């Protein structure tokens with residue numbers, strides 16, 4: 001696939017809607033960068049996530065709503081151009097008033113995404129698995145969702161509402177909020193920081209829209225496996241920060257080894273080799289434009 005994908009954003013939105021309607025569990029890792037989105041596709045996952053926490057961390061910032069909508073839209077555009085999978089983005093609180101949420105929807109729709117989620121926190125927001133979150137009043141979030149629904153131009157663009165209420169107001173209030181958001185037009189719900197499978201079941205029983213399970217590591221939710229989530233009737237298994245944590249762990253270990261040993265030789269077996277990188281980049285496909293691009297050979301094992 002030289003330079004471009006084979007599918008259109010509209011086609012990917014349609015496919016995402018169909019996959020969600022199938023009742024099958026979709027596995028959605030968070031991309032670390034655009035190239036990792038291609039790896040997510042290549043390893044057989046169903047969809048790609050763009051995490052607010054990862055985008056902020058990538059810029060060396062905490063996940064407290066400091067990134068701007070134009071920054072995340074730019075990253076979204078870079079990501080959607082390299083994968084045929086649907087991409088769902090974390091739009092935090094919508095970046096301001098309901099009016100700002102409306103503009104956010106249009107910018108992110110234009111970036112080729114399949115959908116976004118908005119959450120019911122105030123700014124500065126925080127990771128859903130931390131203490132001390134402050135929620136917007138329920139009616140304020142309803143206005144946020146309505147503004148998003150009004151602004152959307154492609155009816156297949158998925159508008160997901162996230163509620164952070166479980167750890168602030170309790171399970172009953174979280175379910176009540178989720179129902180109000182669906183009534184306001186949300187297509188799907190992200191119940192944040194549920195404590196156990198009984199709470200997953202309660203959400204499933206109360207709502208008949210697609211539900212996302214957030215399997216972030218080192219948080220408040222058990223790391224349920226895909227078979228369990230399928231039995232619970234969930235539609236999306238989200239691994240938002242998994243790739244960043246894996247990569248940063250490997251990078252830190254590698255830097256320490258390089259500093260200690262004065263050479264990277266012992267690290268070679270842990271590295272992606274050159275030929276695999278080139279395969280992922282579709283290097284050979286560029287010969288369709290110019291045969292001189294890929295007329296070299298690599299030594300075996302490199």
Ligand SMILES: C[C@](O)(C(=O)O)[C@H](CC(=O)O)C(=O)O
Nearest residue numbers: 051052053127128129216240
């Ligand atoms: C899903 C999430 O919103 C994200 O930005 O990826 C975070 C993940 C995390 O901080 O572990 C969240 O759950 O708030």
Ligand SMILES: [Mg+2]
Nearest residue numbers: 051052053090
């Ligand atoms: Mg987030």
